[in-house]
Each structure stands twice: as C-alpha cells, then as structure tokens.
Amino acid sequence: MMFGKSFEGWGAWHCWAIAMVVVQMVSRSALAEEPPVIRTGIVGCDTSHVIAFTKALNAEDAGDTYLGVRVTHAFPGGSPDIPDSRDRVGKFTDELKGLGVVVVDSIESLAPHCDAYLLESVDGRVHLEQFRKIAHGKPVFIDKPAAGSLAELLQIFEIAERTDTPVFTCSSLRFCEQVQSLVSDPAIGELTSATASSPYKIEPHHPDLFWYGIHGMEALHTLMGQGCQRVSRVETETMGVVVGEWSDGRIGIFRGYKSGPSYSDAYTFEVVGAKGVGHTHGFGGYEPFLLEVAKFFRSGEPPVSPEESLELFAAMEAADVSKAREGRAVELEEVMQQARHQVAKLETTEDE
Structure with a gap:
C-alpha cells in the first residue's frame, strides 16, 4: 500500500516534470523564433x-x-x-x-x-x-x-x-495606402492612364523635381509601372505639370503645386482603367513604407529595383531639359546616355 502511494506520488511528480520540460522547450522555441534586433x-x-x-x-x-x-x-x-x-x-x-x-x-x-x-x-x-x-x-x-x-x-x-x-x-508615397489601394483594386482593371499631384517646393542645389516633386512623381510611376519613354513639362508661377508617355501608348501626368492646397490635400491620385476609375487623396502615414524597409533589412531583397528608380530619376531630369527647351518632349534615353557618359568620364579620370 505504501508502495502504491509512493508510486502514485512519483507518477504525478514525473508527469509534472515532463510538463515543465515541454513548457521550457516550447518557450525556448518561441524565443528562438522571435526576430533578433x-x-x-x-x-x-x-x-x-x-x-x-x-x-x-x-x-x-x-x-x-x-x-x-x-x-x-x-x-x-x-x-x-x-x-x-x-x-x-x-x-x-x-x-x-x-x-x-x-x-x-x-x-x-x-x-x-x-x-x-x-x-x-x-x-x-x-x-x-x-x-x-x-x-x-x-x-x-x-x-x-x-x-x-x-x-x-x-x-x-x-x-x-x-x-x-x-x-x-x-x-x-510609393507604399502609402492611397496609392497602393489604386494599384491593387480589381474593379479598376488594367490602368490606361494616371494622374498624381503633390506639393512642389524647389531647392536650388537640386534638379527641380528632386526635392519635393519626387513624391508625386514616385506615386505616378508606382501607378503606371515601368516603361516611361519621354516627358514634356509646362511651368507656371503656381504649378508645374509633367506629361509622360509610356511605351505602350499610356499617358501619366504629374501636377506639382507651388501654392494652393494644404500639405495633405495636395496629394491626389487618379487612375483610369479598363474596368473603371479611381480617386484617392491625402497621405496615410509612414507605417506601410517602414514595414517594407523592415522586410528589406531582414531579407536583403529590395522592394524597388534599381531599374525602377533610375527610370524615375531619368524622367525627372528629362523634365528639367524639357523646361529648358520650352516644353518640348525629351526622351529618357537621351538623359540616360548623358548620365552614363558622365560616369564613364569620371571613372576614366579616377584611373589616370
């Protein structure tokens, strides 16, 4: 009888011990799965x-x-x-x-x-x-x-x-909800054209669109995707307008406000698709963008390719050339060739 009680006690203790080991193993596993800082x-x-x-x-x-x-x-x-x-x-x-x-x-x-x-x-x-x-x-x-x-x-x-x-x-702006909701909306269908606007503050040490117009230009290129071939630009005292022509015949338009709408209201996004149209405005915050950065830091896989960024910057520089040429259309390949030539010249100088 004593033996039986002892056995029952040992059995209970043994079960408790096993349970504790399992809990510790699960806890350690959970800790191991937590991302390190x-x-x-x-x-x-x-x-x-x-x-x-x-x-x-x-x-x-x-x-x-x-x-x-x-x-x-x-x-x-x-x-x-x-x-x-x-x-x-x-x-x-x-x-x-x-x-x-x-x-x-x-x-x-x-x-x-x-x-x-x-x-x-x-x-x-x-x-x-x-x-x-x-x-x-x-x-x-x-x-x-x-x-x-x-x-x-x-x-x-x-x-x-x-x-x-x-x-x-x-x-x-590339990842803000106002832009991404238009990119992913099946009710709109394949985009045939898009318009994006943003504040347009110019800093004299940079090409005109680099400083603040880049927000609207990036949104436009996010909506339209790659394939911009040429741009033309019109400038007034209150606004800058850039019209981009894509290789498949689609048109994308950027409007930059030098004055007028408040900071948030100046961000507007309009698309026309095969099935419908869409319109959003404002800026929903940095959270979606920061999550993309965090994913990138963890994976090493960039969410935006170099080719996409180079096309955007070529479009912005081409817009400056168009302004200098009184609004005539400028091929992106023209400014890309000039940039490559500048880099090659620098590399040659460094090697000497």
Whole structure:
C-alpha cells in the first residue's frame, strides 16, 4: 500500500516534470523564433523623417510590427548651404538623443554598432560619398532624393553591385495606402492612364523635381509601372505639370503645386482603367513604407529595383531639359546616355 502511494506520488511528480520540460522547450522555441534586433544606424539627422521613423520603429508598443528593426545610433551630418539642413540638424540630433539614440562623430563609427542603415541626409548631393562609406554588405535604404543627379545614382547602384550591398530608394508615397489601394483594386482593371499631384517646393542645389516633386512623381510611376519613354513639362508661377508617355501608348501626368492646397490635400491620385476609375487623396502615414524597409533589412531583397528608380530619376531630369527647351518632349534615353557618359568620364579620370 505504501508502495502504491509512493508510486502514485512519483507518477504525478514525473508527469509534472515532463510538463515543465515541454513548457521550457516550447518557450525556448518561441524565443528562438522571435526576430533578433536589427541595429539600425541613421546617416544624416537633418530631416524630420529621422524623428518620425525612430519614434515608430522604437515605440514601446511596436512589438514585432517592424520585425525587430530598432534605431540605435546616428551620425548628424548636415549641409551648411541648405537652410533646411543647416537650421534643423542640431534640433533633430538633440531629439534623437532624447529618444535614446547614440550619436557618433563619424560615419565610420557606425559600422561596429549597426546591422543596417537609413541614409537620411536631406541633401541628395552628399549621398554618393556617404554611401561609399557604408557600402560593405549591410542593407541600406536611401531616402529621397537618392542622389544629386542621375549620374550619381548610377554610381550608387554600381557601388552597391560591386560591394554586394543591398540597397533601395523611394519616396514613402510609393507604399502609402492611397496609392497602393489604386494599384491593387480589381474593379479598376488594367490602368490606361494616371494622374498624381503633390506639393512642389524647389531647392536650388537640386534638379527641380528632386526635392519635393519626387513624391508625386514616385506615386505616378508606382501607378503606371515601368516603361516611361519621354516627358514634356509646362511651368507656371503656381504649378508645374509633367506629361509622360509610356511605351505602350499610356499617358501619366504629374501636377506639382507651388501654392494652393494644404500639405495633405495636395496629394491626389487618379487612375483610369479598363474596368473603371479611381480617386484617392491625402497621405496615410509612414507605417506601410517602414514595414517594407523592415522586410528589406531582414531579407536583403529590395522592394524597388534599381531599374525602377533610375527610370524615375531619368524622367525627372528629362523634365528639367524639357523646361529648358520650352516644353518640348525629351526622351529618357537621351538623359540616360548623358548620365552614363558622365560616369564613364569620371571613372576614366579616377584611373589616370
């Protein structure tokens, strides 16, 4: 009888022990499946994006929304000849410190502490040299404008290929719900034309559309897809209009507002498809875009190809040429050839 009680007690204890082992194994398995933190370094603290992105990615309630991506370090940078950079870099750097981000005094100092990079400098002209310093195989997102010229963007992608560094660039408008809902709406069908508008602020050190018009241009090219062959541009005191002709005969139109609608109301998107039409407006926030960046940091697979970005930048540069030619249509291939020639000339000079 005593033996029986002892056996029953041992059996209960044994079952409990096995249950605890199973619980621990499941817990360890769950922990193993949790994504490790991707330590992210910011290059350039002179844009409001660094605050918005850091607050979203590092939010206490973010959980695994952004797949473990966290901003941990930052290099301030800054361009003294651009007021939007010079007058804001100190303020945004201090805000980042208040959010717990460690600020370093050189781009090179980021490398030991970071698994991925957000290249955020508001000045596109400095991106090429900054990218050279971080192109060592870790994923890099380059914020708009990706470069100061089409030729510089070509060089960035060449460096990325040579160093096996995953990279992509885009405006956050590409992934906003207002644009993506039109891209994926089966009721609209295959798009025959699209119109996109955005604020249109010009910065004198950049091609006209690079600074803010890029938001509307990126949305337009997202809606239309690749295949833009030529563009023409009309400019007035209040608006800039770019008309793009696609290889299959479709037409895409960008409207840039220099004045008029408020920031949010200036973003409008209209499409005509084989089955119907669609219209949205506004900007729904950075969350869909940041999720694409997080997926990219984890997989190394860019959601936007170099070819897509190069076509967009060729269209924006061609629009400047069209303006100089009083609105005449300019082939994208013309500006692409000029950019390739510039890069080849630079490479020849460097080899001498």
